[in-house]
Amino acid sequence: METNFPCELQRRLEQAIAAGKYAKGEVLTSSDLAGQFQVANDEMLMVLLAEHRKGLVIKREGEVFEVLGLANTGFDSVFTHTAKSGLKPSSDVRAAEIKGASPEIAEKLDLEVGAPVYRFVRTRYINGEALANQINYIPFEVCPGLEYDDFSYYSFQKLLEEKYFAVFTQMEEDLAIVPADPQDMEILNLPEGSSVLVVRRLAVSATGFPLVWADIRIRPDRYPYVAELWPSAADLLANKVL
Incomplete structure (x- = not known):
């Protein structure tokens, strides 16, 4: 099945969040991040919505997101x-x-x-x-x-x-x-x-x-x-x- 998800962009953003480049509680917009990463806004928005699902950020209003950072798990696999x-x-x-x-x-x-x-x-x-x-x-x-x-x-x-x-x-x-x-x-x-x-x-x-x-x-x-x-x-x- 073909997909058009920007995987490399996701990897770059996740590594930046994990490294602490964006602090917990920091507010980000897709347009600002698109400029920083030099990509189209719709691609950055796709990635941010994926990170919202994964729990690294939480969506606020419109295209505004707040950084949550890496969560702790209480579950052993x-x-x-x-x-x-x-x-x-x-x-x-x-x-x-x-x-x-x-x-x-x-x-x-x-x-x-x-x-x-x-x-x-x-x-x-x-x-x-x-x-x-x-x-x-x-x-x-x-x-x-x-x-x-x-x-x-x-x-x-x-x-x-x-x-x-x-x-x-x-x-x-x-x-x-x-x-x-x-x-x-x-x-x-x-x-x-x-x-x-x-x-x-x-x-x-x-x-x-x-x-x-x-x-x-x-x-x-x-x-x-x-x-x-x-x-x-x-x-x-x-x-x-x-």
């Missing part, structure tokens, strides 16, 4: 938490593509239908055992170029924070146990008639905008791993005959 627990996490990216947002994904991510989004499909492993079949959807402007990154042995969340300055400040989760579909059975090596634990997670920025929508389908029979990584699911699993 699942990958980081896993490693701290003495387990060995890894993942295999089975698909990485840019697609137009479907009505469902557009609603989840607060986008227009058809807006470019990343669709990342991964198998997640713990100690070499397949644990989860996961799909992430991310607005393109959050992390342009993500398809070229290798996070097989690195935290996806930390990559977004450190390289793309996209920090999760809030997580919303829904949990359910549902019948495994054919792909779950193939990827997770489950027999027919099995169930999976589904974690649907929305990661939100400091300005309240969605950054990542994740659909995670997990082998619940590996209870010690699941209870360690998703403590909120422990009671649900303990009361369910799998």
